[in-house]
Amino acid sequence: MTVKTRYFVIVSLLVLVVGLGTGLVAYYVGFPATAFFSGNAPDELRYMPSTASVVGYVEVREIMASDLRQRLHKGIASQAQDDGKRELQELTGINYETDIERIVACFDSAQSADNSGLILAKGLFDTVKIEALMREHGAQVQDYKGKRLIVADHFGRNNFSNFDRAGRPAEDASFALTFMEPGLVGFGSTALVRQAIDLHASGGSSAATNDDLVAHMRGLEGGNAWVVGRMDVLRERAKLPEIVANQIPPITWFSVRGQVDGGFQARLTAEGRDEESANMLRDVVRGFLALAKLQTSSKPEFQRFVQSLQLGGTGKTVSLSLDVPAQVFEALGALMPKQPGEQKPQ
């Protein structure tokens, strides 16, 4: 055996042994995919609890700049939209059209109903102004592990009130805001914001280490807004009457991926518990599609939308793709009652 051949054999065997060894360890220990690939999952997941059952993501700046949004803003209830934007800006100092780059939100079913939401927004924020405005409206500043936590007991329409309308203990419904790092603000239930600060300070088990969740997010790449979540957990949480719960096909995971540009394209995916439940769900959707086609046969403005609905998926997965052109939104806008002084859309 020549020296070259010896090296070839050694290198080949080394690659094989190391590869198979790593694979074997991963097989038995459960090597997370995230160890090798971070993919396009947002960094904000590191601050969200691993028990998050729903995670949503919105590229706010991209959507605000989209052609569809511009047309909708001009066409539908522009006055109401402007009022809402001004109110939020007066209350928090945040202009969602220009200040926020993207939002990642989660719903944690392990928390109580009033403490289950957390929103992380990335963008350009005037921290001093936001804090001053919130304090002005009744919020209090606390220190938690070196972070300034701006806590309000109740998020009212025009101010942060110290009273809970339902008469519950204020702690359960309290709302907090903190600046996790420059350009990243976290707000939501005080418990989850504190947990996010804990995760930021010391790391640990977070949504980013929830392999199932991250794996489902990977299928959503390419959209500027998406939601992924566990339907079975939500259903348990909702405590539906048995008669209603029995009518819902047993879905484990669901996801919605949307792309807003000149129109709106989306793909809704549901993962059934088994193939039988997926087939059941497929039949239900097929029935609804047939009904929608029947209902819109005399309405040409909605026909393109209905025709774009495509049922797909194999095995346990059921998917529904749709493409809503801007004209459909405009047609819907035209059907909405007009506010005094608002012009009819062009």
Added chain:
Amino acid sequence: MLWSRRSVFLGLLVGAPMVMAFAIRMVAVTRGLPVINGAGLSGPTLFGILIWLLFVRFIVPVLGVFYGTSLIADEVDDKTITYLFTRPVPRSAVLLGKYLSYLACVVLLVLPSVVVVYFLVVPIGGHIGESFPSLVEDLGMIFVGLASYGAVFAFVGARLKRPLIVGLVFAFGWESTVLLIPGYLKRLSVAYYLQALVPHVMPQDSSISLLLQVFQELPSVWVSLLSLTGITVLGLWLAGRTVEKREYVLEQ
């Protein structure tokens, strides 16, 4: 065998999937994998496509053809076969030894390439641990394929004067054609039994492949394994018998 000009070409051939996998990984990291019909392509699916289209349907037959046919034909062309046949060992033992060295070379060439492709592609939206059993199945299937193709083409190389052309026609003409023809003709191919070993590697995402699966008749894993073992043994026996009986006339 290992350091011939042919091997350099075949080394590049085996290296191409690794380069391709690296490029896919880079694209996935920077821009994400393409979305087809609204469905994001995942690493394990892509790995299955690469294994099926590149390795099983191309690299394994090519290595079998080039190395298998050259086991005896190269010795004849180089006029060195006389030195081997004058040794006090049966001629078939010489062929068997050359076949085993072929198997060692191609296994050490192809399997590491598959492992590298696996670690580059599967983590894109997949789990290394979850997909590991399929990697082992793929490696086993490729080993059996290399052994079967090598035995068949060893016989072709021992029997025919221009074995390379016949080998290429068999691998890329006959095998591709009979797999598409309904009936029993496909049973006279290696690929028919090989594809039944690991059906998951076939791309299953399109409606065409779904239709193909419905109408496709695949033998069971045990029938495939027995058939491929039979093909290997028969190929080697025929090759050994040919080498024992045939008089090789060296051109002056």
